[in-house]
Amino acid sequence: MTDTASGEGRHGALPALLWKIVKILASVALTFLGLLLVTFLIGRVVPVDPVLAVVGDRASQSVYDRVFIELGLDKPLYEQFWIYLQKILSGDLGTSFLTKKPIVEDIARVFPATLELATVAILIGTIFGIPLGVLAAVRQGKLSDQIVRVVGLIGYSAPIFWLGLLGLLIFYARLHWVAGPGRIDISYEYSITPRTGLMLWDSAMQGQWDAFRNAFSHIILPAALLGYYSLAYISRMTRSFMLAELAQEYIITARVKGVAEWRIIWVHALRNAAVPLVTVVALSYAGLLEGSVLTETVFAWPGLGQYLTNSLQNADMNAVLGGTLVIGAIFVGLNLLSDLLYTLLDPRVRRR
Amino acid sequence: MTLLAVENLTVTFPSRQGPQSVVRNVSFTLGRERLGIVGESGSGKSQTGRALLGLTPTSGLATADRMEFDGIDLRAASPAQWRKLRGARMSMVMQDPKFSLNPVMTIGRQLAEAARRVASGSADARDRAVAMLEAVQIRDPARVMAAYPHELSGGMGQRAMIAMMLITEPDLLIADEPTSALDVTVQIEVLRILDDLVTSRGMGLIFISHDLQLVSSFCDRVLVMYAGRVVEELRAADLAQAQHPYTRGLMGCLPRIDGDQRPLPTLQRDEAWAR
Amino acid sequence: MSTREWLLTEQPASRRQARLGQTYRTWLAFTHNRLAMVGLGIVLVLVVVAVLAPWLAPYDPIVGGSLRTERLLAPSWQHLMGTDDQARDILSRIIHGSRITLLVVALVAVIATPIGLLVGTTAGYYGGWVDTVLMRITDIFLAFPRLILALAFVAALGPGIENAIIAIAITSWPPYARLARAETLTIRTADHIDAIRLQGAHSARIIWGHVVPLCLSSVIVRVTLDMAGIILTAAGLGFLGLGAQPPQPEWGAMIAGGRRFILDHWWVATMPGLAIFVVSLGFNFLGDGLRDVLDPKAHK
Numbered sequence: 001m002t003d004t005a006s007g008e009g010r011h012g013a014l015p016a017l018l019w020k021i022v023k024i025l026a027s028v029a030l031t032f033l034g035l036l037l038v039t040f041l042i043g044r045v046v047p048v049d050p051v052l053a054v055v056g057d058r059a060s061q062s063v064y065d066r067v068f069i070e071l072g073l074d075k076p077l078y079e080q081f082w083i084y085l086q087k088i089l090s091g092d093l094g095t096s097f098l099t100k101k102p103i104v105e106d107i108a109r110v111f112p113a114t115l116e117l118a119t120v121a122i123l124i125g126t127i128f129g130i131p132l133g134v135l136a137a138v139r140q141g142k143l144s145d146q147i148v149r150v151v152g153l154i155g156y157s158a159p160i161f162w163l164g165l166l167g168l169l170i171f172y173a174r175l176h177w178v179a180g181p182g183r184i185d186i187s188y189e190y191s192i193t194p195r196t197g198l199m200l201w202d203s204a205m206q207g208q209w210d211a212f213r214n215a216f217s218h219i220i221l222p223a224a225l226l227g228y229y230s231l232a233y234i235s236r237m238t239r240s241f242m243l244a245e246l247a248q249e250y251i252i253t254a255r256v257k258g259v260a261e262w263r264i265i266w267v268h269a270l271r272n273a274a275v276p277l278v279t280v281v282a283l284s285y286a287g288l289l290e291g292s293v294l295t296e297t298v299f300a301w302p303g304l305g306q307y308l309t310n311s312l313q314n315a316d317m318n319a320v321l322g323g324t325l326v327i328g329a330i331f332v333g334l335n336l337l338s339d340l341l342y343t344l345l346d347p348r349v350r351r352r
Numbered sequence: 353m354t355l356l357a358v359e360n361l362t363v364t365f366p367s368r369q370g371p372q373s374v375v376r377n378v379s380f381t382l383g384r385e386r387l388g389i390v391g392e393s394g395s396g397k398s399q400t401g402r403a404l405l406g407l408t409p410t411s412g413l414a415t416a417d418r419m420e421f422d423g424i425d426l427r428a429a430s431p432a433q434w435r436k437l438r439g440a441r442m443s444m445v446m447q448d449p450k451f452s453l454n455p456v457m458t459i460g461r462q463l464a465e466a467a468r469r470v471a472s473g474s475a476d477a478r479d480r481a482v483a484m485l486e487a488v489q490i491r492d493p494a495r496v497m498a499a500y501p502h503e504l505s506g507g508m509g510q511r512a513m514i515a516m517m518l519i520t521e522p523d524l525l526i527a528d529e530p531t532s533a534l535d536v537t538v539q540i541e542v543l544r545i546l547d548d549l550v551t552s553r554g555m556g557l558i559f560i561s562h563d564l565q566l567v568s569s570f571c572d573r574v575l576v577m578y579a580g581r582v583v584e585e586l587r588a589a590d591l592a593q594a595q596h597p598y599t600r601g602l603m604g605c606l607p608r609i610d611g612d613q614r615p616l617p618t619l620q621r622d623e624a625w626a627r
Numbered sequence: 628m629s630t631r632e633w634l635l636t637e638q639p640a641s642r643r644q645a646r647l648g649q650t651y652r653t654w655l656a657f658t659h660n661r662l663a664m665v666g667l668g669i670v671l672v673l674v675v676v677a678v679l680a681p682w683l684a685p686y687d688p689i690v691g692g693s694l695r696t697e698r699l700l701a702p703s704w705q706h707l708m709g710t711d712d713q714a715r716d717i718l719s720r721i722i723h724g725s726r727i728t729l730l731v732v733a734l735v736a737v738i739a740t741p742i743g744l745l746v747g748t749t750a751g752y753y754g755g756w757v758d759t760v761l762m763r764i765t766d767i768f769l770a771f772p773r774l775i776l777a778l779a780f781v782a783a784l785g786p787g788i789e790n791a792i793i794a795i796a797i798t799s800w801p802p803y804a805r806l807a808r809a810e811t812l813t814i815r816t817a818d819h820i821d822a823i824r825l826q827g828a829h830s831a832r833i834i835w836g837h838v839v840p841l842c843l844s845s846v847i848v849r850v851t852l853d854m855a856g857i858i859l860t861a862a863g864l865g866f867l868g869l870g871a872q873p874p875q876p877e878w879g880a881m882i883a884g885g886r887r888f889i890l891d892h893w894w895v896a897t898m899p900g901l902a903i904f905v906v907s908l909g910f911n912f913l914g915d916g917l918r919d920v921l922d923p924k925a926h927k
Contacts, residue, residue, distance in 0.1 A: 030763060031766055031767055034763065034766075034767030034770070038767060038768075038771070039779070042779050042783045149662075149915075150662070153662075153908065153911045154908065156856075156911050157904055157907040157908035157910075157911050158900075158907075159863065159879070159900055159903050159904065161863065161879075161882065162882055162896070162897075162903065162904070163900075165886060165889050165897075165900070166897065169889050169893055173890050248451065249446060249448070249451040249452040250452055250454040250455070252407060252446065253446065253453065253454070253513075253516075254454070254465075255405075256405060256438055256439060256443050256517070257439040257443070257465060257516065257517075258436065258437070258438040258439030258440060258466075259435075259439075259465060260435065271456050271457070272454070272455065286772065287772065289772055290772035290773065290774045290775055293774060293775065293778070293863075294863050294867070297867065298886075308778065309867055312778060312869065313868060315782075317782065320778070320779060321779065324771070324776070324778070324779045327772060327775050328770055328772075328775070331771065331772060332770050335770075347455070347500040369637075
């Protein structure tokens with residue numbers, strides 16, 4: 001910690017906010033370098049021979065040796081890492097063994113499906129989670145607090161792939177309330193021109209409301225299940241932030257002023273709790289990427305998670321590491337975003 | 353004319369050893385005058401103030417044989433009645449503006465929120481807020497209105513707090529250690545502003561402090577509290593004739609410019625006074 | 628004076644009495660938390676079932692009955708949870724599967740806790756560049772979602788229950804390291820640590836002998852809170868075919884096996900999921916109660 005303190009002293013001439021942003025970015029760059037190192041090292045301990053993955057197991061010894069050198073496997077490890085680093089930074093994640101296409105292309109194709117699923121899920125989680133957390137805090141120790149707590153703990157405890165299967169069994173197969181696996185029925189699949197790759201968005205923009213309704217009935221079940229997980233986390237954190245804020249003196253001030261109770265809760269306390277809540281929402285958005293791997297498998301959702309599991313089951317190591325890296329990078333990006341939002345929301349940080 | 357009448361006010365909190373009373377059978381009446389409540393920390397003086405505003409924490413319980421504000425029985429007041437009274441007719445200035453102002457709202461919004469109780473519209477509320485900031489001798493009200501609490505010094509913050517609490521022209525103000533968190537140089541200034549406003553508006557004031565000298569120079573009457581009880585009540589002018597050993601002890605602890613006090617006196621406490 | 632009075636006295640005569648009294652009061656508060664007691668009950672049942680599995684299970688978990696007559700039977704008095712596509716009794720498989728679950732939880736805790744403690748206390752004790760480097764590494768591990776990183780590790784190491792345990796352990800230690808570091812920072816400057824240092828004790832000795840024991844309790848609470856997450860991650864790996872391999876009765880893999888039959892034979896996938904759910908709910912109730920009791924800030 002001493003070096004950062006003296007660093008601030010040296011750069012005292014720089015505006016403090018700019019310096020703060022530079023520091024955040026430097027730390028992000030360092031973390032990203034670490035991500036690359038981890039995926040690189042995992043790639044090196046794989047029992048799968050990377051040369052065989054390229055040439056196939058019927059290639060002659062001379063071809064094998066040539067590829068061995070082409071891949072730089074004769075060089076020392078740090079040099080290999082340097083080569084790997086250059087490749088990644090130039091946007092080359094390698095070629096998928098399974099699809100024979102560049103992995104970057106593959107990921108760009110499947111990513112919108114995951115983005116759409118995660119976004120609908122986080123909306124559900126936030127819209128229900130925050131009010132539930134506020135309710136639990138205001139009625140601390142009462143029955144409604146207990147119910148919110150148990151609802152949250154159940155969300156923490158049920159395996160999502162199991163809930164997904166049960167959901168399909170009940171709401172799709174038995175009750176016919178929602179559509180089955182996949183993003184949209186085949187009959188609509190080619191009527192929408194993919195612009196953003198987000199089905200709901202594209203169909204709405206093109207005025208195809210039948211397709212929109214169909215896509216919605218496909219997404220609602222997996223999104224609600226994923227959303228339940230973020231709801232569990234968000235409502236719990238909202239509760240504890242609200243309890244902390246409601247115990248502050250400025251709440252008494254507001255009461256002394258005769259401010260209505262709803263205003264004290266939803267304007268005074270929640271506005272303060274919102275500052276750390278932004279981080280919580282960003283983190284659970286990132287956590288949804290994790291949940292999506294299992295959910296997409298159950299719902300045959302053609303997104304990043306399914307791509308990852310498909311590659312895993314086919315020992316397509318390049319694709320697995322590429323996908324892992326992308327998810328790690330998104331995770332870091334969301335952390336960065338939450339830091340920046342925090343700075344924007346909290347006047348104490350903003351104007352310092 | 354009696355503004356506030358309190359008989360046998362008791363505030364009780366649960367604890368591991370059973371209920372503990374932090375305020376015990378406190379009785380007094382208040383007109384449009386300045387009453388000081390003095391005691392060391394834990395003597396129950398702050399909880400007395402909170403109970404008068406119906407702000408005893410939910411874990412505690414406040415009871416009284418009589419608690420009337422301007423003829424209204426406060427013991428039977430509904431939450432809606434309390435909201436009508438608080439802010440509009442009785443209000444409170446707390447110790448430290450660092451904690452008692454909402455950190456993510458501008459001073460202007462917080463003032464306007466209080467002013468809206470009496471203002472005809474949001475423009476009127478704003479005008480009243482600016483006028484009130486001028487009344488607490490803030491030279492640049494526009495800048496302070498746009499500022500967040502952390503951008504103000506302690507003295508400025510406390511003036512804004514006083515402005516916020518007086519903007520509705522209440523009949524009763526409770527000031528709970530309003531200057532103890534401020535620098536000594538600012539204390540006098542803030543007190544003078546408070547005193548001027550209270551006197552010119554003819555309000556009742558309850559001034560809570562641990563500082564006997566400050567209270568006696570500032571108030572008409574003084575209640576001395578020890579362990580939740582009022583041990584002595586006297587006119588500020590008669591302080592020299594104080595009977596109770598605790599009051600005399602408090603006076604003895606004051607540093608004097610003339611004459612060396614060695615050894616420094618320590619405050620005598622006696623279980624019996626609390627009975 | 629009864630034992631109870633002795634424990635609850637306000638004036639303990641010895642340090643041992645004070646500590647025992649504190650423990651007893653914590654226990655009393657804990658027993659008043661109904662959910663926590665339910666959680667404790669579930670966890671105890673899990674342990675008993677795992678220990679007594681061969682005696683409790685009515686059928687063999689690996690070898691099924693007749694494929695012609697006993698395949699995919701619905702729950703009945705013969706087979707309380709029905710049978711799967713290999714004509715195996717699902718209840719027996721779940722009972723034996725509890726051993727795998729318990730093994731995963733125990734091994735992950737045994738591997739990840741020391742790593743987290745070592746990294747965290749070392750970083751906190753030495754400070755400076757050691758701290759910077761170690762915490763940077765910790766942050767990098769925290770930058771991956773846990774399941775994703777475990778997936779990548781298992782992909783590299785090859786599927787199997789041992790590799791799944793290693794992968795989960797590797798992804799579990801960073802939060803413990805952070806916690807241990809934070810605790811160490813508050814302990815480091817304590818007078819009695821200074822005193823030991825002045826006596827010329829070696830740094831490694833101070834860390835293991837004096838700092839680690841003080842961090843241990845909070846880290847253990849954190850590990851308990853994590854147990855449900857560990858169980859879910861292991862089940863997720865099993866579901867994806869990367870954890871325990873067939874015919875091992877691992878609950879996640881059993882769900883994957885029953886997935887094909889979900890529409891017509893719902894019990895095959897539902898029952899093992901129920902087992903995972905109940906056990907992780909038990910750990911969550913327990914951990915939640917522990918946190919309430921041990922963290923006075925969260926409590927009221």
